[in-house]
Amino acid sequence: xxxxxxxPRTIVxxxxxxVIGQDEAKRTLAVxxxxxxxxxxxxxxxSGSIAKSNVLLIGPSGTGKTLTCETLAGLLSVPxxxxxxxxxxxxxxxxxxxxxILQRLLDKAGGDMQKxxxxxxxxxxxxxxxxQGGESRVTSGESVQHALLKIMEGAPVKLxxxxxxxxxxxxxxxxxxxxxxxxxxxxxxxxxxxxxSDGDNKRILERLNNRVxxxxxxxxxLIPEFTGRLPIVARFGELGKELLVRIxxxxxxxxxxxxxEVFRAEGVELTLAPRVFEQIAELAIEYxxxxxxxxxxxxxxxxxxxxxxxxxxxxxxxxxxxLFEDPRFFRRGSSA
Ligand SMILES: Nc1ncnc2c1ncn2[C@@H]1O[C@H](COP(=O)(O)OP(=O)(O)O)[C@@H](O)[C@H]1O
Ligand SMILES: [Mg+2]
Numbered sequence: 001x002x003x004x005x006x007x008p009r010t011i012v013x014x015x016x017x018x019v020i021g022q023d024e025a026k027r028t029l030a031v032x033x034x035x036x037x038x039x040x041x042x043x044x045x046x047s048g049s050i051a052k053s054n055v056l057l058i059g060p061s062g063t064g065k066t067l068t069c070e071t072l073a074g075l076l077s078v079p080x081x082x083x084x085x086x087x088x089x090x091x092x093x094x095x096x097x098x099x100x101i102l103q104r105l106l107d108k109a110g111g112d113m114q115k116x117x118x119x120x121x122x123x124x125x126x127x128x129x130x131x132q133g134g135e136s137r138v139t140s141g142e143s144v145q146h147a148l149l150k151i152m153e154g155a156p157v158k159l160x161x162x163x164x165x166x167x168x169x170x171x172x173x174x175x176x177x178x179x180x181x182x183x184x185x186x187x188x189x190x191x192x193x194x195x196x197s198d199g200d201n202k203r204i205l206e207r208l209n210n211r212v213x214x215x216x217x218x219x220x221x222l223i224p225e226f227t228g229r230l231p232i233v234a235r236f237g238e239l240g241k242e243l244l245v246r247i248x249x250x251x252x253x254x255x256x257x258x259x260x261e262v263f264r265a266e267g268v269e270l271t272l273a274p275r276v277f278e279q280i281a282e283l284a285i286e287y288x289x290x291x292x293x294x295x296x297x298x299x300x301x302x303x304x305x306x307x308x309x310x311x312x313x314x315x316x317x318x319x320x321x322x323l324f325e326d327p328r329f330f331r332r333g334s335s336a
Pocket of ligand 2: 062065066067124
């Protein structure tokens with residue numbers, strides 16, 4: 001299932017081609033996924049069971065949580081689906097809704113039950129399932145947590161009329177922004193640890209203090225049984241200007257490369273000044289949706305140019321110097 005040469009390091013190396021920054025989270029996830037699929041392979045030869053470790057991803061919207069999971073699933077060639085915890089809380093039929101998620105996983109596996117049983121399910125907005133909180137909801141966050149708990153623990157789930165999907169080896173990854181968790185964590189900061197002047201110990205201490213403790217998650221509103229099923233926590237950080245600039249240009253399938261490809265098909269070279277990337281990044285930061293708004297801003301910039309280019313075959317190059325300046329068009333065989 002997991003090729004020999006696929007180690008946590010090679011997994012991170014693969015992720016690096018698509019996910020920019022988030023180094024700590026990528027490492028944590030790579031180890032978790034590696035251990036998960038290694039255990040399954042080991043269990044095929046040995047008897048008994050090793051408890052499964054599902055993963056919790058904490059971080060703001062648009063910072064790469066879904067992208068990382070999707071990229072991992074692609075690398076491992078396992079089926080992958082995403083679902084939203086909030087929509088589970090909006091229905092009376094939570095169990096039916098969960099079955100529908102697993103049915104989608106089975107569809108992704110081309111109807112192959114064994115393949116589906118090794119898939120990855122990403123459930124987003126898990127932080128909206130607080131046990132308390134008086135919002136009007138059809139199903140309480142707590143009962144959704146209980147329903148999810150069942151499949152995360154590995155119960156067989158009936159799909160259709162008589163087929164059962166074994167969820168024992170499905171890797172569940174839960175995600176959420178957990179706004180307010182920092183505050184809770186800062187209150188419990190440093191309990192039980194002694195600071196020393198030694199530099200190395202300080203680093204370890206910092207790591208321990210930055211760890212999200214199960215008690216922090218209870219306080220946030222997740223029930224203990226649920227947090228118990230999510231022993232691995234990875235944190236995705238806010239994306240700053242520098243990382244946003246890299247996201248636009250560095251990944252194999254980056255936005256810029258995609259547009260350059262479109263222009264190349266028209267026989268046109270597209271160049272953007274470094275300043276343009278910075279301007280787009282600054283706008284994206286204002287929108288507060290992480291890297292999510294980058295594509296929209298880019299599309300907006302490109303649309304008028306792409307409208308023009310196909311009807312003007314003499315254009316050989318387009319240069320964009322600033323988001324707030326008209327693009328420059330260069331004709332074939334002349335300098336401007
Ligand atoms: N760290 C990152 N590296 C590269 N692209 C990113 C990163 N974070 C976000 N993106 C881009 O933004 C889009 C939305 O990110 P997503 O993974 O869905 O965010 P999240 O799940 O954390 O809300 C992705 O499809 C990708 O294009
Ligand atoms: Mg997401």
